Amino acid sequence: MKSPTIVPINQLPEQPYASVLCFPNIVEDELRSRIQELYNLGVAALEFSGSASVFGVAVPVLGKGFVGIVAIAHLKGQRLAVKIRRTDADRADLLHEAAMISKANMVGVAPRLVASSKNFLLMQLIDGDLLPNWLKTHKEKEAVRRVLGEVLEQCYRLDEAGLDHGELSKAPKHLLVDKSGKVFIVDFETSSVERRVSNVTAVCQYLFAGNSSASKILGDVFGVKDRLGLIDVMRAYKKNRNRENFERLLHFCLS
Ligand SMILES: Nc1ncnc2c1ncn2[C@@H]1O[C@H](COP(=O)(O)OP(=O)(O)OP(=O)(O)O)[C@@H](O)[C@H]1O
Numbered sequence: 210m211k212s213p214t215i216v217p218i219n220q221l222p223e224q225p226y227a228s229v230l231c232f233p234n235i236v237e238d239e240l241r242s243r244i245q246e247l248y249n250l251g252v253a254a255l256e257f258s259g260s261a262s263v264f265g266v267a268v269p270v271l272g273k274g275f276v277g278i279v280a281i282a283h284l285k286g287q288r289l290a291v292k293i294r295r296t297d298a299d300r301a302d303l304l305h306e307a308a309m310i311s312k313a314n315m316v317g318v319a320p321r322l323v324a325s326s327k328n329f330l331l332m333q334l335i336d337g338d339l340l341p342n343w344l345k346t347h348k349e350k351e352a353v354r355r356v357l358g359e360v361l362e363q364c365y366r367l368d369e370a371g372l373d374h375g376e377l378s379k380a381p382k383h384l385l386v387d388k389s390g391k392v393f394i395v396d397f398e399t400s401s402v403e404r405r406v407s408n409v410t411a412v413c414q415y416l417f418a419g420n421s422s423a424s425k426i427l428g429d430v431f432g433v434k435d436r437l438g439l440i441d442v443m444r445a446y447k448k449n450r451n452r453e454n455f456e457r458l459l460h461f462c463l464s
Pocket residue numbers: 271272273274275276277278279290292320332333334335336339382383395396397398
C-alpha cells in the first residue's frame with residue numbers, strides 16, 4: 210500500500226488528483242464545478258490512501274466501482290469517506306443513493322450519511338476489510354457467527370423497513386467489517402423502496418448457496434449446508450416474513 214497523501218482543496222486541480230475527481234474524462238468546467246461543490250460541502254482536503262487503485266492514476270483510494278471512486282475527505286476536523294461520481298456513471302447524480310442511505314441509517318444500517326450533492330456522498334469512514342478478506346483471517350466459529358448474525362440482522366431490518374438493497378446476491382464488495390468487528394452494508398445506488406424486498410434471502414444466497422470465496426470459507430467453518438434445507442427455510446421466510454421464520458433461517462445457516 211502506498212503512503213497516504215493529504216491534498217488541500219486548492220491543489221485538487223493538479224494532477225493526478227484531477228483525474229480522480231473527474232474519472233475517466235477530465236473536462237475543465239466539470240473539474241472546476243466539482244471543486245466548488247466540495248468547497249460548498251465544507252471539505253478542506255482529500256486524502257488518498259487505501260488498497261484500491263484507479264487505472265492510470267498514481268494515487269491509492271479506498272475503492273472503485275462503476276459508479277464511483279471512494280476516497281477520504283477531511284471536513285471540520287473529521288475524516289470521512291467520499292464517494293465521487295464517475296463522469297461515465299449511468300446515474301445523473303448521487304442524490305437517490307443519499308436518500309436510500311439515510312433511510313437505511315434510520316434502522317441502524319450503512320455508514321452514517323453526513324452530506325451529499327450531485328457528485329459527492331460524504332459518509333462515515335469505515336476502517337476495515339471487505340467480508341471475503343475478513344473471513345480469510347478470521348476463521349474462529351464464534352467470531353464468524355457473530356459477524357454473519359449481524360449481517361443477517363441488518364438485512365432483516367432493511368426488509369422490515371421496506372428498503373431493498375438490490376445488490377446483495379453478489380455482495381463481495383458490499384459488506385465491510387471494521388476493526389472492532391462491526392458490520393456495514395455499503396453501496397445503496399440500486400436500492401429501492403418500491404421493489405419487493407429480498408435482502409435476507411439475497412444475502413443468504415450469496416453467503417451459503419453461491420460459489421464465492423466467502424461461501425467456500427463458510428462451508429469450511431459451518432459445514433456445507435444442505436441445499437434443500439436452505440431452500441426450505443428461505444422459502445418459508447419469503448412466504449411469511451416474520452421474526453420466527455427469520456430465526457429459523459438464522460439457526461439453520463449459523464449452526
Ligand atoms: N464508507 C466507506 N468507508 C470505507 N470504504 C468504503 C465506504 N464506502 C465504500 N467503500 C469502498 O469503496 C468501494 C466502492 O464503493 P461502492 O460499491 O459504493 O461503489 P460503486 O461504484 O457503486 O461500485 P459498484 O460498481 O460495485 O456498484 C466499496 O466496495 C468499498 O470497498
